[in-house]
Amino acid sequence: xxxxxxxxGFFKVGCFSFGGAYGAIPLIRDIVLAYGWLTDExxxxxIAVSESTPGSIMVNIATYVGSAKAGLPGSLLATFAVVLPxxxxxxxxxxxxxxxxxxxxxxxxxDGLKPCIIGIILAVGIYMVIEHCAANGAADIRALLISAIxxxxxxxxxxxxxxxxxxxxxxxxxxxxxxxxxxx
Amino acid sequence: xxxxMDLFLTFVKIGLFTFGGGYAMIxxxxxSCVERKKWITHDxxxxxxxxxxxxxxxxxxxxxxxxxxRTAGMAGAIAATIGVVLPSFIIIYIISMFLDNxxxxxxxxxxFKGIKLAVGLLILQAGLNMARHIKRNALTYSxxxxxxxxxxxxxxxxxxxxxxxxxxxxxxxxxxxFFIKGGDGK
Numbered sequence: 001x002x003x004x005x006x007x008x009g010f011f012k013v014g015c016f017s018f019g020g021a022y023g024a025i026p027l028i029r030d031i032v033l034a035y036g037w038l039t040d041e042x043x044x045x046x047i048a049v050s051e052s053t054p055g056s057i058m059v060n061i062a063t064y065v066g067s068a069k070a071g072l073p074g075s076l077l078a079t080f081a082v083v084l085p086x087x088x089x090x091x092x093x094x095x096x097x098x099x100x101x102x103x104x105x106x107x108x109x110x111d112g113l114k115p116c117i118i119g120i121i122l123a124v125g126i127y128m129v130i131e132h133c134a135a136n137g138a139a140d141i142r143a144l145l146i147s148a149i150x151x152x153x154x155x156x157x158x159x160x161x162x163x164x165x166x167x168x169x170x171x172x173x174x175x176x177x178x179x180x181x182x183x184x
Numbered sequence: 185x186x187x188x189m190d191l192f193l194t195f196v197k198i199g200l201f202t203f204g205g206g207y208a209m210i211x212x213x214x215x216s217c218v219e220r221k222k223w224i225t226h227d228x229x230x231x232x233x234x235x236x237x238x239x240x241x242x243x244x245x246x247x248x249x250x251x252x253x254r255t256a257g258m259a260g261a262i263a264a265t266i267g268v269v270l271p272s273f274i275i276i277y278i279i280s281m282f283l284d285n286x287x288x289x290x291x292x293x294x295x296f297k298g299i300k301l302a303v304g305l306l307i308l309q310a311g312l313n314m315a316r317h318i319k320r321n322a323l324t325y326s327x328x329x330x331x332x333x334x335x336x337x338x339x340x341x342x343x344x345x346x347x348x349x350x351x352x353x354x355x356x357x358x359x360x361x362f363f364i365k366g367g368d369g370k
Contacts, residue, residue: 012348014240014241015240016240016347016348016351017240017241017242018238018239018240021242021310022303022306022307022309022310023307023310023311023314025303025307026307026335026347027347027348030346030347030348031346034344034346040300041296041300044296044299044300044303045296047299047303048296048299048303049276049279050276053272053275053276053279054199054200054201054202054271054272054275055199055202055244055269055271055272055273055275055276056202056242056243056244056245056272058241058242059242059245059269059272059273060272060276063272063273063276063277063280064276064279064280067276067277067280067281068280072277075273075276075277075280079269079273083241083245083265083269085240085241086239086240086241086242086245086246086249087241087245087249087261087265089239089240089241089246090235090236090239090241090245090246090249090250090253090261091249091253091258091261093235093239094249094250094253094254095253104362105359105362108358108359108361108362109355109358109359110238111319111323111324111358111362112323112327112354112355112356112357112358112359112361113351113354113355113358114314114318114324115318115324115325115327115328115331115354116327116328116330116331116350116351116353116354116355117314117331117351118311118314118315118318118328118331119327119328119329119330119331119332119333119334119335120331120332120334120335120347120350120351121307121310121311121314122308122311122312122315122332123331123332123333123334123335123336123339124307124335124339125304125305125307125308125309125310125311126308126336127335127336127339127340128300128303128304128307129301129304129305129308132300132301132304133301143297143301146298146301147301147304147305150301150302150305151305154305154309167306170302170305170306171299171302171303171306173302174298174299174301174302175295175296175298175299176295176298177298178294178295178296178297178298178299178300178301179291179292179294179295179298181294181298182294182297182298183290183291183294
């Protein structure tokens with residue numbers, strides 16, 4: 001039942017997506033791959049599309065997957081499901097449980113949840129970089145070259161100019177480099 | 185009703201102009217909801233951002249729900265949340281109908297090979313940024329190492345084990361450790 005899957009899958013994404021846009025991608029990836037909704041390639045396309053359109057990546061991906069798998073009802077349902085947890089939690093916190101965030105049990109839960117999520121995010125990030133640079137066991141020289149330049153930009157530019165390179169700029173640069181380097 | 189409509193339209197505007205999501209929109213909410221409409225105070229805004237950071241979900245959604253509820257109760261919360269989601273919903277829905285043909289061009293496909301590399305690095309950067317702001321003690325470091333090692337194994341061997349299960353295990357361990365230590369937090 002695709003509607004129920006979309007509802008449950010994206011509700012889970014909404015419940016466990018801490019850490020902003022890129023922090024949430026490992027979880028989104030886990031779920032869309034597990035359900036077979038998107039391939040790793042398609043997910044990357046969607047991230048790029050999300051960066052160049054308004055709205056948060058998580059909501060955009062829900063809308064897209066819902067639409068691709070089950071049309072307009074699917075996209076409404078998936079979007080609703082991904083937004084619902086955040087909506088309910090904020091409502092609870094502001095309306096009923098003003099002190100909950102300072103509650104020691106909630107803090108103990110979050111103290112366990114957060115480091116684990118960070119570990120997962122780091123693992124997925126490293127895995128993705130290595131996987132893309134060494135597809136099928138052989139090193140991809142082009143990918144290594146692009147990654148090295150992008151990595152250097154991310155590290156050095158803030159030091160030189162004092163300004164952080166925004167994700168959208170980095171994605172633009174990487175797109176141009178990909179189009180040039182892979183076409184040679 | 186006029187207030188609800190105002191909330192809805194304000195958040196449609198915010199939803200339409202938050203590219204890349206996240207922190208860029210905080211200044212937009214500050215500008216429209218705090219300075220112009222005076223729906224919430226600056227301090228409330230900051231409190232909302234702090235809450236948004238330790239709760240799941242995009243900051244845009246959290247902020248909309250918060251401002252909407254504070255200003256006009258449940259109806260306001262619903263109007264603002266729908267408003268902030270609506271623009272991206274419409275745009276992505278339209279894009280979803282055309283994406284496939286677009287990807288068949290070789291040069292576009294090559295560009296996406298480059299983007300894929302950037303995404304991996306951005307995820308890594310997000311993780312490193314978050315790691316800087318957690319409590320530093322043996323338990324958090326062990327849990328972080330556990331999450332990292334387990335997820336790496338899951339990815340390398342394509343194991344059927346969900347990352348949510350890992351998070352729930354970590355939360356349970358942390359809660360257990362809290363009780364063993366006597367429940368006083370430190």
